[in-house]
Amino acid sequence: MRAAIVRAFNAPLEVTDVPTPEPGPEQVLVRIEASGLCHTDIHAWRGDWPVKPSPPFIPGHEGVGIVEAIGASVTRVAVGQRVALPWLATACGTCDHCVGGWETLCESQQNTGYSVDGGYAEYAVADARYVGLVPKGIDPVDAAPLTCAGVTTYKAVKVAGTRSSDLVAVFGVGGLGHLAVQYAAIAGGTVVAVDLFDDKLEQAKTLGATYTVNAREQDVAAEIQGLGGADQAIVTAVSPRAFEQAFASLRRGGTLSMVGLPADNDMTLPIFETVLQGITVRGSIVGTRKDLAEVFELHRLGRTRVVREVRRLDSVNEDFAAVEAGEVTARLVFTF
Secondary structure (H helix, E strand, C coil): CEEEEECCCCCCCEEEECCCCCCCCCEEEEEEEEEECCHHHHHHHHCCCCCCCCCCECCCCCEEEEEEEECCCCCCCCCCCEEEECCEEECCCCCHHHHCCCHHHCCCCEEECCCECCCCECEEEEECCCCEECCCCCCHHHHHHHHHHHHHHHHHHHHHCCCCCCEEEEECCCCCHHHHHHHHHHCCCEEEEEECCHHHHHHHHHCCEEEEEECCCCCHHHHHHCCCCEEEEEECCCCHHHHHHHHHHEEEEEEEEECCCCCCCCCCCCHHHHHHCCCEEEECCCCCHHHHHHHHHHHHCCCCCCCEEEEEHHHHHHHHHHHHCCCCCCEEEEEC
């Protein structure tokens, strides 16, 4: 099978032929139809984060495809079914987090395209208990970004507690943020989109944003405070500065929902203002299997639109560079 492989951090990915994997007893073999490019894949390739993957590995945690073979113990899915391979590849299933419906916090979890091989390949194996079930009628090229960008931003809006009376600021309206704008609007919030590029801000308006702020040209906090301050700020950008601007944009009692994971791991959080203004700061890590099912259902009902561009796997290195340079306004999706 054809696959893109990280042989060493920061070295160009090698697109080459490798053996097709065999599914274990609780696994499925999936013929990948589409696989989204998430910024996390770039962080994995660079080895940016404190917990690093171990090269060689195949990135990609937005793989969608057809089950071609199943292990002896598999009963949840069948051959011929379309499934998605999310960030959460597998978890222990027995810890407090798993049994409490927060399997994404499991300390024993494995992650697709990071600690186990992912979807930048014609075939991948996955734990049948943790794959997402893609409803009929959803284009796999849409389903791929929903598998991470969708469920991640949906969860961030959900845990932030957005209500119909709220002003919601979305920082970064690219591959994740354009979906965050839609989920915040679906929840009933009035959305302020914040980005550095006017074309992304114009796109955000078509997706449900009422206000836009260009962070390169305007004082973000002043603009949003002029609207009354944000009840929630959802930060998908990968710059600590964006997190600090988001905090300063909140009204009293507001919530900062942290989603993006910058390579620079530190931000300044003022203790005095956090305490006196009753600010809530919370991390939001992807979403559970239930969240992903809800994301797919919203899309099946026609309530969300995925802005994406289709690419071929051979261009993966150029595509990584384009995403890093901010030259892409859509989610890139590799097709096979």
